[in-house]
Amino acid sequence: MNCPRCGNMVPDGASFCTKCGAQLTPAATQFLIVTTPTVAGYRIKKVLGLVTGLTPRTRGIFGKFIAGFESMAGGEVTAFTSEMEKARWEAIERAKARAIALGANAIIGIDVETSDLGLQNGIVLFSATGTAVTIEPENVSESATP
Numbered sequence: 001m002n003c004p005r006c007g008n009m010v011p012d013g014a015s016f017c018t019k020c021g022a023q024l025t026p027a028a029t030q031f032l033i034v035t036t037p038t039v040a041g042y043r044i045k046k047v048l049g050l051v052t053g054l055t056p057r058t059r060g061i062f063g064k065f066i067a068g069f070e071s072m073a074g075g076e077v078t079a080f081t082s083e084m085e086k087a088r089w090e091a092i093e094r095a096k097a098r099a100i101a102l103g104a105n106a107i108i109g110i111d112v113e114t115s116d117l118g119l120q121n122g123i124v125l126f127s128a129t130g131t132a133v134t135i136e137p138e139n140v141s142e143s144a145t146p
């Protein structure tokens with residue numbers, strides 16, 4: 001992660017910046033992902049660009065669950081949604097990894113879409129797209145001493 005005060009690269013989970021000595025609060029070290037174009041309580045310092053995370057799933061997995069619906073009348077709904085959720089989060093995690101590589105500490109306007117890659121492959125692609133940004137709390141303490 002980057003120090004919110006000087007931008008120096010510091011190890012994840014560090015409590016103080018090794019360069020400027022700023023105290024790194026849990027809020028400052030947290031990576032935020034929101035669907036909105038802004039983050040309440042924070043201002044956007046820098047827009048780093050679009051990031052996308054992709055995760056493919058074979059249709060077979062879903063086909064199996066769908067077959068389950070028909071015979072069990074809803075008994076498999078939670079298993080199906082949890083597989084969908086897992087795929088969604090995997091796509092988001094990959095987008096997050098790219099954002100971190102760009103030096104971002106947040107993704108705004110994230111959106112997850114599914115698309116069918118083709119009839120022959122039977123692959124469903126989950127893609128998470130958002131804007132990688134660096135944000136800082138609106139009320140940054142001016143005091144240099146922790």
Ligand SMILES: [Zn+2]
Binds near residue numbers: 003007020
């Ligand atoms: Zn610093």
